[in-house]
Amino acid sequence: MKVIGPLTDPTAYGASASDAFHLVIPSIPGYGYSAEPVALGWDPVRIARAWVVLMQRLGYDRFVAQGGDWGAAVTQQLAIIAPDHVMAIHSNMPGTVPDDILAKAIANAPPPAGLAGDELNAYRQLADFYTHHLGYAVEMANRPQTLYALLDSPIGLAAWILDHDKDSYEMIAPAFAGNPGGLSRDDVLDNITMYWLTKTGISSARLYWENKLGFFNVAGVKIPTGVSAFPHEIYTAPQSWSEKAYPKLVFYKKHDVGGHFAAWEQPQLFSEDVRATFRSLRKGSA
Numbered sequence: 001m002k003v004i005g006p007l008t009d010p011t012a013y014g015a016s017a018s019d020a021f022h023l024v025i026p027s028i029p030g031y032g033y034s035a036e037p038v039a040l041g042w043d044p045v046r047i048a049r050a051w052v053v054l055m056q057r058l059g060y061d062r063f064v065a066q067g068g069d070w071g072a073a074v075t076q077q078l079a080i081i082a083p084d085h086v087m088a089i090h091s092n093m094p095g096t097v098p099d100d101i102l103a104k105a106i107a108n109a110p111p112p113a114g115l116a117g118d119e120l121n122a123y124r125q126l127a128d129f130y131t132h133h134l135g136y137a138v139e140m141a142n143r144p145q146t147l148y149a150l151l152d153s154p155i156g157l158a159a160w161i162l163d164h165d166k167d168s169y170e171m172i173a174p175a176f177a178g179n180p181g182g183l184s185r186d187d188v189l190d191n192i193t194m195y196w197l198t199k200t201g202i203s204s205a206r207l208y209w210e211n212k213l214g215f216f217n218v219a220g221v222k223i224p225t226g227v228s229a230f231p232h233e234i235y236t237a238p239q240s241w242s243e244k245a246y247p248k249l250v251f252y253k254k255h256d257v258g259g260h261f262a263a264w265e266q267p268q269l270f271s272e273d274v275r276a277t278f279r280s281l282r283k284g285s286a
Contacts, residue, residue: 024063026054028070030203032194037203043210044070048077051086061085064278068092070207070264075211079221088224088250090277092270093233094260096241097126101265105128118238118254125235126216136164140208146213150201157201158192170232171259182258182265191264217243226277228270232259251277 027034029042029050051074054065064087067075072093079089097105104112105126115123139147151158163169175183195201213219216235225246229237239252253273258266 004149012124017060024055024058026051028074028204028207030206031200032198036200037206038218041210042205042207044073044213045077045081047074048081051078052082054190055085062087062220064088064090064281066090069260073211073215076221077224079223080219086223088226088281089221090226090228090251090274091259092228092230092273094220094225094227094237094242095214095217095221096227096237096245097122097218097235098244099217102126102214102217109248117239118236121220122235122238122241124211129234134224136160137208139268140205140210141211144202144205144209147202147205150195150205151199154196154202157196160201161187161192161195169266171261188265221246221254222248224250224277224281226273226280227253228262228273229254230258230260230262230266231256233262234260 028047029035029037055061062085065075065078066089067073068091072091072095073087075091076095078086099110101112101115101123104110105123108127108131111123111127112121147160150160151157162172172183172188174181175185175188180187195204225248227239227242227246227249229239229242229252233254236254239254242252243249251273253276255266255269258269262270
């Protein structure tokens with residue numbers, strides 16, 4: 001866990017002079033430098049409860065939160081279980097998919113009548129994901145310990161990270177083909193090295209086994225929310241779904257570039273969206 005701040009010169013990070021803040025970056029148990037869980041039950045709900053305790057111990061009774069990937073699931077739970085402490089959230093992998101549409105996408109059924117534009121595109125992305133690219137998550141959710149090669153072989157770990165699903169491959173491959181876009185070759189190797197040195201290839205898979213929540217379903221968040229929709233995310237959340245899923249949607253932006261790990265791949269766009277979300281909250285309460 002890192003605590004950065006206060007940022008005495010936030011303009012150096014693209015923010016205005018009034019945007020000084022503390023930034024707390026916790027690692028999910030079993031990831032990065034956090035210890036592996038030694039007991040059952042460390043799912044996104046329990047992790048969210050732990051984050052509330054963490055923030056209070058650091059002296060923050062009121063705070064905002066941001067998440068993508070598993071962080072998105074934890075952040076949504078923060079909003080649900082601790083609305084008295086969490087002022088607002090931002091997500092780049094939001095839960096916006098209506099239940100009936102999600103069920104059809106999982107079954108790879110024909111698109112429901114009436115879908116068009118961004119909604120139809122999102123449906124097709126979801127159907128493709130559940131039909132062709134969910135194998136890694138199924139394996140980790142059912143038999144995470146069988147992936148022991150991720151601890152035994154750096155080549156095995158690199159192969160898994162580079163090509164465990166379509167989105168990761170499409171995002172990472174250009175960095176090794178002379179056209180890095182948002183990522184460089186060193187960025188990718190640094191990420192693999194982090195997993196290897198901390199021996200978290202298996203412990204990070206455990207969260208798939210613990211989790212009982214859906215990935216993209218509407219969760220019932222009632223506090224102010226911002227959404228960033230990137231084209232190469234697992235699905236690009238339409239504004240129409242976002243407005244229904246988050247009744248207090250204060251920010252939405254659809255981007256032309258960027259993928260699943262937006263904070264890593266497109267940090268400038270990502271940070272601008274996060275600041276805009278929480279800045280709008282500040283203006284609204286002024």
